[in-house]
Amino acid sequence: MxxxxxxxxxxxxxxxxxxxxxxxxxxxxxxxxxxxxxxxxxxxxxxxxxxxxxxxxxxxxxxxxxxxxxxxxxxxxxxxxxxxxxxxxxxxxxxxxxxxxxxxxxxxxxxxxxxxxxxxxxxxxxxxxxxxxxxxxxxxxxxxxxxxxxxxxxxxxxxxxxxxxxxxxxxxxxxxxxxxxxxxxxxxxxxxxxxxxxxxxxxxxxxxxxxxxxxxxxxxxxxxxxxxxxxxxxxNHLMRASITAMQLTAARINRDRSLSGVEQEIATVKEIFRLQNAQELAQAEERYLPAHGRPPL
The missing domain is CATH 3.20.20.60 (Phosphoenolpyruvate-binding domains)
Known part of the structure; x- marks a missing residue:
């Protein structure tokens, strides 16, 4: 490239x-x-x-x-x-x-x-x-x-x-x-x-x-x-979009005193891991860490 x-x-x-x-x-x-x-x-x-x-x-x-x-x-x-x-x-x-x-x-x-x-x-x-x-x-x-x-x-x-x-x-x-x-x-x-x-x-x-x-x-x-x-x-549109999303989500969680209303509308924790490229670290651990030193799956 x-x-x-x-x-x-x-x-x-x-x-x-x-x-x-x-x-x-x-x-x-x-x-x-x-x-x-x-x-x-x-x-x-x-x-x-x-x-x-x-x-x-x-x-x-x-x-x-x-x-x-x-x-x-x-x-x-x-x-x-x-x-x-x-x-x-x-x-x-x-x-x-x-x-x-x-x-x-x-x-x-x-x-x-x-x-x-x-x-x-x-x-x-x-x-x-x-x-x-x-x-x-x-x-x-x-x-x-x-x-x-x-x-x-x-x-x-x-x-x-x-x-x-x-x-x-x-x-x-x-x-x-x-x-x-x-x-x-x-x-x-x-x-x-x-x-x-x-x-x-x-x-x-x-x-x-x-x-x-x-x-x-x-x-x-x-x-x-x-x-x-x-x-x-x-x-400036990703920042503006994120502000709107966070304001709405924060207000709803505070109003409902619960996560059930927003959980299906926001990114999953797995999606955060994907964007962080967590899979690459798991593969690297397989390659570089001895079996007894690897984190549990």
Whole structure:
């Protein structure tokens, strides 16, 4: 099998449109792969949420890195990490690239805002953007640092989120391409894809474009494909689905003071064991442990 970095670069440059789904831990990452997706979005929002903290860099970059290691170990498909602003300046970015490569993470996305960042959907129009030259320095530092030629750096443009318009978005995207970015993520919080499609109409270059249609989810994927978009990220849906399921289950157990009402509606313990690959451990015990040292079946 090709390296995960090679797999991700092939997704970006497939000539068609590909899709990533969010995951936030090893279990959800394995579920994404089993569902048939070819890649995973390591969502900063959802990793933070799983820790019970806000998407304001309250989870440290080393805590995020530990989560990414579990996700990478649990899967065979590439992961694109939502790396916020790179967790600091160009030097932090250099160290991050080294550590991601060590853990088999295929790519990272960095956004042109200031550290500590705030989620784009929380008063995004008031958030200041990074200086273009400073952000280009981060991209250059990342590309100079990577040891694997296929490791990808996706540069996320937030100009539409902050209301600065298409001209600024295009100016920044062009600068980030010249700095060495492997793809551009153009972000919008509008309820339709109008801004994204307008950007694509002006963006006439060969660099792949990535989108996250969290707010304009009713747009048919065919529209994105016709516009020339390379990669679509479904950015937070496993976390949102799990919150709903846990809230409903917890409330029902508390109300009924019993498990009988939910037991047939939730995953079995055996399914947890399967996702944990418990069978592999049992086979390894047969191979490596003497008979008297094996756990009882």
């Amino acid at each position: 090709a390296r995960k970095t090679t797999q991700f670069r092939q997704l970006l440059n497939s000539g068609g449109i590909e899709f990533l789904l969010e995951a936030h831990d090893g279990m959800s990452a394995r579920i994404v792969e089993e569902a048939g997706f070819k890649g995973i979005w390591g969502s900063g929002l959802c990793i933070s949420a799983a820790m019970g903290v806000r998407d304001n860099n309250e989870a440290s970059w080393t805590q995020v890195l530990e989560v990414m290691e579990f996700m990478s170990d649990a899967t065979s498909i590439p992961i694109l990490l939502d790396a916020d602003t790179g967790y600091g300046n160009f030097n932090n970015v250099r160290r991050l690239v080294k550590k991601l490569e060590q853990r088999g993470v295929a790519a990272m996305c960095i956004e042109d805002k200031l550290f500590p960042k705030t989620n784009s959907f929380i008063k995004g129009e008031t958030q200041p953007l990074a200086d273009v030259d400073e952000f280009c320095g981060k991209i250059k530092a990342a590309k100079d640092t990577q040891a694997d030629a296929d490791f990808c750096v996706v540069a996320r443009v937030e100009a539409l989120i902050t209301g600065q318009g298409q001209d600024e978005a295009l100016r920044r995207a062009d600068a980030y391409q010249r700095a060495g970015a492997d793809a551009i993520l153009i972000h919008s919080k509008k309820p339709t894809a109008e801004e994204i499609l307008a950007f694509m109409g002006e963006w006439r270059d060969t660099l792949p474009v990535v989108i996250v249609p969290t707010t304009y989810f009713n747009t048919p994927p065919e529209v994105f494909a016709q516009a020339g978009i390379s990669l679509v990220i479904w950015g």
